[in-house]
Amino acid sequence: MKKFLITLVAFALCLAAATSSRAELTPEIQLGIKGVFSLDYARQDGNSDTTLVNFDDTSIMLGFREKLYSDYRGQFVVGMKFTDPDSDLGPVFYNHIFLRIEDKKSDLLFGRSRASTTLIEFPTLRDDDTLLYSDILNPHASAAGFEAEEYQYASMLRGSYLVADKVWLQANISSFKEDPLEDFGVNAAGLTLEYLVPESQRWNRKVLQQIGFGFNTFLDVEQPGGSSDNLINTMASLVLNVKPDPVHFWDLRAQTIYNNGLSGIDAIGDLKDMSQAESVSLLASLRYLNRKLEWPNAQVALTAGYKNFPGLQVDTNQYGFILNGLHRIGSGFDVGLQLAYDSFTGDLAALFGKDEFRMQAFLTFEFDTRWNNQFDERDSLLNLEHGYIP
Amino acid sequence: MDRREFLALSAAVPGLLLAPKILLAEAAKKANTSRFPRPLEPAIRDGVKEYRLYIAIYQQELVPDFSFHTLAFNDQVPGPEIRVKEGDRVRVYFKNNTELNHTIHWHGLYVPWRMDGVPYVTQMPVMPGQEFIYEFEARPAGTHFYHCHWGTLLHLQAGMYGSLIIEPESDTVAKRFPYDREYTLLYSAHDVNYVRNELDGMLTRMKERMYLMKNGRFDAERFNLFNSVDELKKAVRSGYRPPYTNNMRAQADLPDPNWFTVNGKSYPETPYLYIKTGESIRVRLINAGGESHYLHLHGHDFWLVCDDGLPLEHPRQMNTLHLAPGKTHDIIIEGNNRGIWTFHDHDTRRVTNNGLYPGGNLMVLVYEDLPMEERAVGQMKGMKMEGAGMDLLPKIALDE
Ligand SMILES: [Cu+2]
Numbered sequence: 117m118k119k120f121l122i123t124l125v126a127f128a129l130c131l132a133a134a135t136s137s138r139a140e141l142t143p144e145i146q147l148g149i150k151g152v153f154s155l156d157y158a159r160q161d162g163n164s165d166t167t168l169v170n171f172d173d174t175s176i177m178l179g180f181r182e183k184l185y186s187d188y189r190g191q192f193v194v195g196m197k198f199t200d201p202d203s204d205l206g207p208v209f210y211n212h213i214f215l216r217i218e219d220k221k222s223d224l225l226f227g228r229s230r231a232s233t234t235l236i237e238f239p240t241l242r243d244d245d246t247l248l249y250s251d252i253l254n255p256h257a258s259a260a261g262f263e264a265e266e267y268q269y270a271s272m273l274r275g276s277y278l279v280a281d282k283v284w285l286q287a288n289i290s291s292f293k294e295d296p297l298e299d300f301g302v303n304a305a306g307l308t309l310e311y312l313v314p315e316s317q318r319w320n321r322k323v324l325q326q327i328g329f330g331f332n333t334f335l336d337v338e339q340p341g342g343s344s345d346n347l348i349n350t351m352a353s354l355v356l357n358v359k360p361d362p363v364h365f366w367d368l369r370a371q372t373i374y375n376n377g378l379s380g381i382d383a384i385g386d387l388k389d390m391s392q393a394e395s396v397s398l399l400a401s402l403r404y405l406n407r408k409l410e411w412p413n414a415q416v417a418l419t420a421g422y423k424n425f426p427g428l429q430v431d432t433n434q435y436g437f438i439l440n441g442l443h444r445i446g447s448g449f450d451v452g453l454q455l456a457y458d459s460f461t462g463d464l465a466a467l468f469g470k471d472e473f474r475m476q477a478f479l480t481f482e483f484d485t486r487w488n489n490q491f492d493e494r495d496s497l498l499n500l501e502h503g504y505i506p
Numbered sequence: 507m508d509r510r511e512f513l514a515l516s517a518a519v520p521g522l523l524l525a526p527k528i529l530l531a532e533a534a535k536k537a538n539t540s541r542f543p544r545p546l547e548p549a550i551r552d553g554v555k556e557y558r559l560y561i562a563i564y565q566q567e568l569v570p571d572f573s574f575h576t577l578a579f580n581d582q583v584p585g586p587e588i589r590v591k592e593g594d595r596v597r598v599y600f601k602n603n604t605e606l607n608h609t610i611h612w613h614g615l616y617v618p619w620r621m622d623g624v625p626y627v628t629q630m631p632v633m634p635g636q637e638f639i640y641e642f643e644a645r646p647a648g649t650h651f652y653h654c655h656w657g658t659l660l661h662l663q664a665g666m667y668g669s670l671i672i673e674p675e676s677d678t679v680a681k682r683f684p685y686d687r688e689y690t691l692l693y694s695a696h697d698v699n700y701v702r703n704e705l706d707g708m709l710t711r712m713k714e715r716m717y718l719m720k721n722g723r724f725d726a727e728r729f730n731l732f733n734s735v736d737e738l739k740k741a742v743r744s745g746y747r748p749p750y751t752n753n754m755r756a757q758a759d760l761p762d763p764n765w766f767t768v769n770g771k772s773y774p775e776t777p778y779l780y781i782k783t784g785e786s787i788r789v790r791l792i793n794a795g796g797e798s799h800y801l802h803l804h805g806h807d808f809w810l811v812c813d814d815g816l817p818l819e820h821p822r823q824m825n826t827l828h829l830a831p832g833k834t835h836d837i838i839i840e841g842n843n844r845g846i847w848t849f850h851d852h853d854t855r856r857v858t859n860n861g862l863y864p865g866g867n868l869m870v871l872v873y874e875d876l877p878m879e880e881r882a883v884g885q886m887k888g889m890k891m892e893g894a895g896m897d898l899l900p901k902i903a904l905d906e
Contacts, residue, residue: 362717363718363723498706502563503575
């Protein structure tokens with residue numbers, strides 16, 4: 117809580133400075149907030165459990181950006197996320213702290229942000245609802261408790277370059293949290309290539325929205341025997357407009373990850389083993405979005421995942437479904453219900469239990485705004501279709 | 507040097523370009539001709555003067571290194587000048603090359619009412635790709651302008667305006683004040699952030715609407731069209747949000763102009779008014795923007811000769827003129843006090859570029875016959891000017 121209070125004081129100071137009449141340039145100030153609140157009921161291997169208030173994924177993000185002397189733009193972002201009540205990470209986790217420099221065709225990020233261990237997002241209530249299927253798993257994370265943030269966020273130097281229209285090549289060297297935390301050096305590197313239609317141009321698009329390929333290698337991963345090796349994962353993704361209709365919008369997305377695994381892993385006893393064992397995962401979502409007078413009104417999505425571990429002595433796999441629906445009750449305010457089912461066999465059954473059913477009734481609020489607005493987004497229609505203005 | 511000092515250095519004051527030796531250079535005079543609206547040449551068919559105007563998204567550079575996306579007639583801000591004789595029959599083919607709706611309103615003209623360009627009142631909007639033909643007789647004589655009347659708050663300040671001059675059979679102004687040259691000045695004020703955000707928002711919404719239109723699914727509710735107040739009320743109860751509610755719009759705030767232009771340019775790119783001793787010049791002032799301007803000329807009293815294009819029976823002398831939004835005024839400046847004189851909005855908030863002074867609609871009246879010995883700016887005792895990099899001294903005089 118203390119960390120949070122200090123942050124709030126810092127925010128207040130930043131805002132006060134922005135309104136003073138110093139001769140310095142005042143940057144554009146961006147604020148994004150997301151409140152995710154749910155009432156959870158879970159049933160695992162016959163035992164049920166209720167959480168009255170789960171506010172995981174609730175976050176605040178502040179950005180400051182300005183034009184540099186050249187045609188580049190510079191940005192500083194700090195974001196914090198309020199974690200699970202039982203998280204080992206404390207009540208607040210700083211998920212974004214970075215500086216970024218970008219222009220029309222390139223983008224350089226230096227700091228902590230979302231790791232490049234997934235290519236696309238899935239329509240689930242929380243970002244980590246499908247983590248075991250949607251993300252390359254970090255073998256450097258703690259073996260004991262499962263903290264999604266250790267998988268989702270990393271410190272990095274990441275460069276992206278627009279190699280052709282809508283085609284981004286991205287490379288990163290990253291530092292994931294170590295367990296125990298003994299080294300802040302580079303322990304992962306990755307490369308992705310992605311064709312991505314900007315959000316603003318989705319109505320021009322008949323079918324293809326996104327197609328991506330990526331690979332990531334975790335460096336010097338300690339093996340059970342004591343030696344270390346590199347752990348390589350490859351991934352591919354696809355997002356299609358099934359029906360790009362402004363009222364009844366349907367899309368389909370899928371991502372697959374292949375984990376080469378480290379040799380000698382033939383059983384899963386903990387989370388570390390799970391990230392180091394050879395595996396293939398597949399995750400797909402079909403989404404229906406109803407829009408009313410140019411605004412989202414309701415959404416229903418079905419997501420299904422499957423993951424298999426072929427190199428283990430015991431036949432081990434997992435599958436899961438998530439079905440959710442939400443209705444917008446006010447600008448940025450959604451109410452909804454999410455049902456999830458997961459099944460584990462083999463070694464995973466010992467780790468996570470045989471199966472789990474979760475039901476979550478939720479209320480969410482999202483809001484984004486900017487002050488001292490000075491320039492356009494790179495992907496605005498004006499910049500994309502009528503000439504880019506730095 | 508500590509970090510603080512280093513940061514303080516970045517707040518440099520922009521240099522100024524109003525030194526006589528720069529203003530009176532031939533290059534400056536030549537460049538100045540492009541700072542006035544370009545005349546549009548008509549084709550004459552069956553005695554009718556035919557003009558072609560198109561609208562497209564364009565980037566207008568207000569000052570070096572600062573551009574914004576605009577809506578421009580014939581790739582010009584302001585649009586080209588239409589100049590006709592009183593009583594001429596005029597036909598304007600207006601082609602919409604944008605993904606937005608537009609119309610043209612002929613401000614101050616006695617056109618047939620269905621040529622007046624008010625969407626849903628006198629005509630349907632000219633939709634993306636469509637062409638509309640305006641036809642009217644040029645009346646009354648005087649300084650007028652044309653502008654878009656769709657989403658006027660945005661489209662007007664986004665650049666959709668141009669001068670329309672109707673020359674009278676016999677010019678009473680020229681009779682009383684024989685003038686040697688004339689200039690057209692169109693004033694505007696732009697909130698470039700508002701223009702950018704709203705244009706982006708409208709383009710986004712129009713892409714979706716065009717999709718529905720092509721599929722024949724664009725209904726009355728999406729058109730924001732209702733046949734009765736009851737129909738509107740019913741739509742509101744079932745989730746329709748009228749444009750006047752915040753969340754329908756890309757942004758809720760009203761525009762707060764931060765750039766002020768004359769003929770689409772801000773100082774130091776604003777036009778110069780050249781004059782010679784003994785000459786008179788006629789200046790046609792048009793306020794195509796949404797702000798009031800209080801135009802003050804140094805060193806002279808000018809004659810106000812026309813109001814909204816109509817010649818005044820009793821022209822009056824003044825040195826500060828209130829140019830309200832939508833107004834046109836013609837003034838005569840008599841060249842009787844040689845020098846270099848500023849002509850600017852005396853609401854000096856409009857003599858800024860994005861909040862920094864000087865800028866905006868600051869202009870100068872320049873006597874071409876200024877003798878060499880007067881071309882050096884007032885020297886200060888004990889200060890060596892020549893070769894000391896102080897040629898740009900007038901900035902002190904401008905710092906009111
Ligand atoms: Cu228009």
